[in-house]
Amino acid sequence: MITFMNNSDSEEEPCNERTSLMSAESPPVPSYQDGLQASEAREAQAHRKRRTASSRSPNNTADGDLSDLGVPVRESALENEEEELTLKYGAKHVIMLFVPVTLCMIVVVATIKSVRFYTEKNGQLIYTPFSEDTPSVGQRLLNSVLNTIIMISVIVVMTVFLVLLYKYRCYKFIHGWLILSSLMLLFLFTYIYLGEVLKTYNVAMDYPTLFLVIWNFGAVGMICIHWKGPLQLQQAYLIMISALMALVFIKYLPEWSAWVILGAISIYDLMAVLCPKGPLRMLVETAQERNEPIFPALIYSSAMIWTVGMAKPDTTARRPSHQTWDAAEDGRENHRSPSHADSQISETRSPVPTHLIASVEEEESKGRGVKLGLGDFIFYSVLVGKAAATASGDWNTTLACFVAILIGLCLTLLLLAVFKKALPALPISITFGLVFYFSTDNLVRPFMDTLASHQLYI
Amino acid sequence: MGAAVFFGCAGIAFGPALALFLLTVAAEPLRVIVLVAGAFFWLVSLLLASLIWFVSVHLSDREDAKLQYGLLVFGAAVSVLLQEAFRFAYFKLLKKADEGLAMISEDGRSPISLRQMAYVSGLSFGIISGVFSVINILADSIGPGIVGIHGDSPYYFITSAFLTMALVLLHTFWGVIFFDACERRRYWCLGLVVASHLLASGLTFLNPWYEASLIPIFILTLLTGLWAFLTAGGSFRNVLKCLSCEQEDASRVMLYSALQVPFED
Numbered sequence: 001m002i003t004f005m006n007n008s009d010s011e012e013e014p015c016n017e018r019t020s021l022m023s024a025e026s027p028p029v030p031s032y033q034d035g036l037q038a039s040e041a042r043e044a045q046a047h048r049k050r051r052t053a054s055s056r057s058p059n060n061t062a063d064g065d066l067s068d069l070g071v072p073v074r075e076s077a078l079e080n081e082e083e084e085l086t087l088k089y090g091a092k093h094v095i096m097l098f099v100p101v102t103l104c105m106i107v108v109v110a111t112i113k114s115v116r117f118y119t120e121k122n123g124q125l126i127y128t129p130f131s132e133d134t135p136s137v138g139q140r141l142l143n144s145v146l147n148t149i150i151m152i153s154v155i156v157v158m159t160v161f162l163v164l165l166y167k168y169r170c171y172k173f174i175h176g177w178l179i180l181s182s183l184m185l186l187f188l189f190t191y192i193y194l195g196e197v198l199k200t201y202n203v204a205m206d207y208p209t210l211f212l213v214i215w216n217f218g219a220v221g222m223i224c225i226h227w228k229g230p231l232q233l234q235q236a237y238l239i240m241i242s243a244l245m246a247l248v249f250i251k252y253l254p255e256w257s258a259w260v261i262l263g264a265i266s267i268y269d270l271m272a273v274l275c276p277k278g279p280l281r282m283l284v285e286t287a288q289e290r291n292e293p294i295f296p297a298l299i300y301s302s303a304m305i306w307t308v309g310m311a312k313p314d315t316t317a318r319r320p321s322h323q324t325w326d327a328a329e330d331g332r333e334n335h336r337s338p339s340h341a342d343s344q345i346s347e348t349r350s351p352v353p354t355h356l357i358a359s360v361e362e363e364e365s366k367g368r369g370v371k372l373g374l375g376d377f378i379f380y381s382v383l384v385g386k387a388a389a390t391a392s393g394d395w396n397t398t399l400a401c402f403v404a405i406l407i408g409l410c411l412t413l414l415l416l417a418v419f420k421k422a423l424p425a426l427p428i429s430i431t432f433g434l435v436f437y438f439s440t441d442n443l444v445r446p447f448m449d450t451l452a453s454h455q456l457y458i
Numbered sequence: 459m460g461a462a463v464f465f466g467c468a469g470i471a472f473g474p475a476l477a478l479f480l481l482t483v484a485a486e487p488l489r490v491i492v493l494v495a496g497a498f499f500w501l502v503s504l505l506l507a508s509l510i511w512f513v514s515v516h517l518s519d520r521e522d523a524k525l526q527y528g529l530l531v532f533g534a535a536v537s538v539l540l541q542e543a544f545r546f547a548y549f550k551l552l553k554k555a556d557e558g559l560a561m562i563s564e565d566g567r568s569p570i571s572l573r574q575m576a577y578v579s580g581l582s583f584g585i586i587s588g589v590f591s592v593i594n595i596l597a598d599s600i601g602p603g604i605v606g607i608h609g610d611s612p613y614y615f616i617t618s619a620f621l622t623m624a625l626v627l628l629h630t631f632w633g634v635i636f637f638d639a640c641e642r643r644r645y646w647c648l649g650l651v652v653a654s655h656l657l658a659s660g661l662t663f664l665n666p667w668y669e670a671s672l673i674p675i676f677i678l679t680l681l682t683g684l685w686a687f688l689t690a691g692g693s694f695r696n697v698l699k700c701l702s703c704e705q706e707d708a709s710r711v712m713l714y715s716a717l718q719v720p721f722e723d
Binding site: 091092094095098394395396399400403404406407410436439440442443444446447448449450451452454455456457458 | 512666
């Protein structure tokens with residue numbers, strides 16, 4: 001979800017979130033193309049909504065003026081300036097998202113290509129119980145579809161549960177869950193990852209050093225993510241945990257199921273955000289009514305300037321809403337990897353909406369930040385990682401998927417600038433990514449290989 | 459073999475591209491977006507060309523080697539034509555975007571000029587085309603192996619790297635010339651660009667006779683570079699001025715009159 005918020009927060013939750021884009025408190029920017037009536041009507045609606053939601057936003061002076069008048073009377077100079085501001089920062093926002101998404105993908109692809117562990121098949125998650133080892137194609141397809149249905153229904157149930165928790169203000173529950181899941185990611189999964197990397201490069205590390213490294217990494221990560229820390233360190237941690245989560249998915253989702261799940265999740269995202277009774281939309285509206293930051297959950301923040309005196313109630317802001325479920329209890333995986341026989345692999349997932357939040361800072365500051373939910377990172381990286389893992393050692397497929405995802409992200413941000421309402425961010429990128437994956441793997445690869453064998457260039 | 463060949467060939471193939479990217483594109487967000495979108499357009503053109511080739515191969519006799527080679531030539535030609543067609547489509551899109559940006563900006567001028575977009579789009583086509591041509595070869599060069607053990611040329615890697623570098627530069631120059639030609643409606647220029655692309659691709663068919671393919675391609679690159687330089691407004695005098703680091707004299711005087719009616723654009 002892309003939302004424009006007036007106070008950004010560093011509170012994050014280690015959970016994936018569904019994606020949807022929404023602008024809650026963006027300044028009124030009329031489209032220069034539409035007729036004035038249509039845009040005015042739209043702005044009036046958005047204004048009324050914003051007025052109720054952001055009565056104390058210090059930043060939206062335009063909002064304030066207009067709400068006093070009660071009628072969306074607009075100065076064209078103000079509009080133009082704000083529109084130019086939005087679009088001037090629009091390109092910068094796109095780049096501020098390109099860079100972390102690219103970094104996450106690079107980490108995932110580098111790991112997949114070098115560490116053998118993440119491409120070995122060692123059992124499946126409890127959420128995808130049907131195996132794909134069947135000989136017939138039809139059976140395999142059926143199994144993957146069933147796996148997808150189970151996974152998506154789990155996600156739907158979790159999202160609804162989350163919305164209910166948020167609606168009934170069970171903040172402590174959510175907070176505790178959040179801390180638990182980020183603990184798991186930062187310590188356990190990092191330990192496994194580090195172990196595998198050391199194994200791959202045949203580097204010996206003694207336990208005291210290992211303990212020191214993991215402890216420092218995890219503790220600093222917890223502080224950065226849940227409390228305060230330098231912005232870039234926080235960003236780096238969020239990228240790393242997204243990459244870790246994506247690697248877990250790449251390892252444990254069977255092939256065909258992974259692709260069907262990616263497709264299904266985009267469709268679910270589309271519906272959850274755009275349908276009137278969609279859980280994510282209700283979540284967003286509830287948060288707007290309460291004038292709270294929408295999901296200070298696991299969100300990547302790329303704020304350009306942080307101002308010191310951000311008026312933000314401490315306790316209310318830390319309202320991470322996410323859910324984790326312990327795959328450990330119900331996750332008796334079929335063939336657990338022998339190296340982790342003693343560790344319970346608890347999976348932390350949260351179908352909390354992933355969103356982009358552009359935080360509108362105080363009136364003195366000039367910068368605007370953009371926030372992107374980590375579920376986006378995770379699913380983009382899953383797509384590119386799967387392409388790297390399964391595309392017959394071909395780099396062209398990986399690169400094609402990478403470009404497709406970036407273009408999807410760009411288009412999604414463009415749509416956000418045009419529509420200024422809640423929009424899902426996964427569908428376009430994932431669709432492009434899937435199309436490019438299958439077509440590059442089956443059509444382009446033989447063509448380029450044949451050309452390369454004759455050393456022909458096109 | 460190994461890391462030396464990998465880094466050397468990667469440096470040869472992508473050195474100019476990387477330098478151009480870092481120095482001219484990386485700092486401006488809008489140019490980066492134009493770059494990525496250009497790569498997307500090239501990919502779509504490649505997809506269509508591969509589809510055509512794939513269909514033609516499947517409809518034909520697989521055993522006939524000459525026919526397959528002929529189909530490959532046909533596929534390459536179709537790919538070149540489609541690339542140029544998509545370059546034209548990208549030009550149309552960028553023109554529209556330029557107008558849109560100009561309309562919403564404060565002073566009526568868009569933050570990026572069409573010429574800059576021409577250069578960046580050419581660079582993007584070059585980078586993605588070069589990457590797609592050579593990345594698998596580079597990946598193979600890290601690992602163990604012997605080049606040309608079955609009688610092929612042992613200079614495969616280095617010549618591929620040089621060809622890729624030429625291709626990247628050629629695409630950049632073609633981008634500049636193409637957009638300028640479309641802008642000024644000089645269709646003979648367009649035809650020349652397409653013809654030179656076909657020529658460059660055709661010359662690679664002479665591999666592994668590298669004297670006949672590499673040298674003409676580099677000559678073509680130099681000539682196209684000169685042409686692009688002249689198209690972009692360069693001249694011998696400009697080069698001299700740039701090299702002598704002269705300051706532009708501020709000999710203009712601004713007049714302001716409060717009684718003037720503002721300009722209507």
